[in-house]
Amino acid sequence: MLLNGKAIAQEIQAEIAGQVHQITGRKPGLAVVLVGHNPASQAYVRSKKKACALVGIQSLVIELPASIALSDVIYEIEKLNQNPSIDAILVQLPLPPHLDESQITAAIDPNKDVDGFHPINVGKMLLGEEGAFLPCTPLGIHVLLQKSSIPIEGQHVVIIGRSNIVGKPLAAILMQKKRHCNATVTIAHSQTKNLAVLTRSADILVAAIGRPHFIKKEMIQPGATVIDVGINRLPDGRLIGDVDFESVSEVAGHITPVPGGIGPMTIAMLLQNTLRGYNDQK
Numbered sequence: 371m372l373l374n375g376k377a378i379a380q381e382i383q384a385e386i387a388g389q390v391h392q393i394t395g396r397k398p399g400l401a402v403v404l405v406g407h408n409p410a411s412q413a414y415v416r417s418k419k420k421a422c423a424l425v426g427i428q429s430l431v432i433e434l435p436a437s438i439a440l441s442d443v444i445y446e447i448e449k450l451n452q453n454p455s456i457d458a459i460l461v462q463l464p465l466p467p468h469l470d471e472s473q474i475t476a477a478i479d480p481n482k483d484v485d486g487f488h489p490i491n492v493g494k495m496l497l498g499e500e501g502a503f504l505p506c507t508p509l510g511i512h513v514l515l516q517k518s519s520i521p522i523e524g525q526h527v528v529i530i531g532r533s534n535i536v537g538k539p540l541a542a543i544l545m546q547k548k549r550h551c552n553a554t555v556t557i558a559h560s561q562t563k564n565l566a567v568l569t570r571s572a573d574i575l576v577a578a579i580g581r582p583h584f585i586k587k588e589m590i591q592p593g594a595t596v597i598d599v600g601i602n603r604l605p606d607g608r609l610i611g612d613v614d615f616e617s618v619s620e621v622a623g624h625i626t627p628v629p630g631g632i633g634p635m636t637i638a639m640l641l642q643n644t645l646r647g648y649n650d651q652k
């Protein structure tokens with residue numbers, strides 16, 4: 371069965387639009403910092419801007435040249451930290467190689483850090499404290515599983531990919547000792563031995579690898595839930611996931627499509643985090 375991230379994201383966006391509509395006076399504001407000319411990043415930023423407009427959130431895109439110095443990026447972030455009409459700040463990744471990602475994310479006011487990448491928010495997430503911003507993609511996966519009534523507690527979740535954006539935070543969220551979490555989590559990566567043995571033991575398999583159609587039918591436990599986080603653009607322009615959807619959907623119990631699965635959920639969570647940032651700043 372298809373897990374329709376797009377439809378669930380639209381429901382969430384409609385709720386957010388309703389709440390934003392009720393706000394009289396200043397509307398929530400998101401600032402997106404885009405450094406350089408990475409075409410994929412430019413496309414993501416356009417989608418984020420469009421989604422904001424659809425729900426009534428103000429958005430401001432700060433475009434900076436690829437050659438910019440670290441101190442100048444930090445200066446721009448500090449201006450946004452001080453700007454009372456901005457509730458949420460996001461620096462689109464990846465950054466040009468000369469810019470240190472950790473220094474840049476650490477410059478964002480943790481109370482405006484809607485990506486949840488600031489060390490304070492990462493720490494709170496790991497400690498299971500309420501009130502931290504959770505990264506949008508893992509949060510979107512968790513919400514999609516819950517809204518699709520997929521059991522999580524006690525289930526074996528195998529996540530392939532150990533990135534700071536998806537794999538690590540998703541593991542932290544799903545292993546929390548609380549309702550709708552309590553999963554047994556395994557993280558696999560490029561050095562993992564006997565990957566297929568591991569993936570076949572997964573009740574929920576999450577592919578966040580960045581390699582087109584890496585996950586094949588033989589790697590799936592019949593009936594498992596398969597979450598595809600991959601967005602790979604082929605030379606002909608088509609977008610395909612990390613999962614070989616056609617064959618895997620023959621054995622999976624539930625599966626997300628690409629496009630129309632996790633991508634829209636990520637954007638819905640960004641809007642939700644932005645609204646929360648607004649409500650917290652008030």
Ligand code: GUN
Pocket residue numbers: 460461462463464485506507535
């Ligand atoms: N690049 C890929 N995914 C993300 C994300 O969730 N946030 C940011 N800022 N950049 C990304």
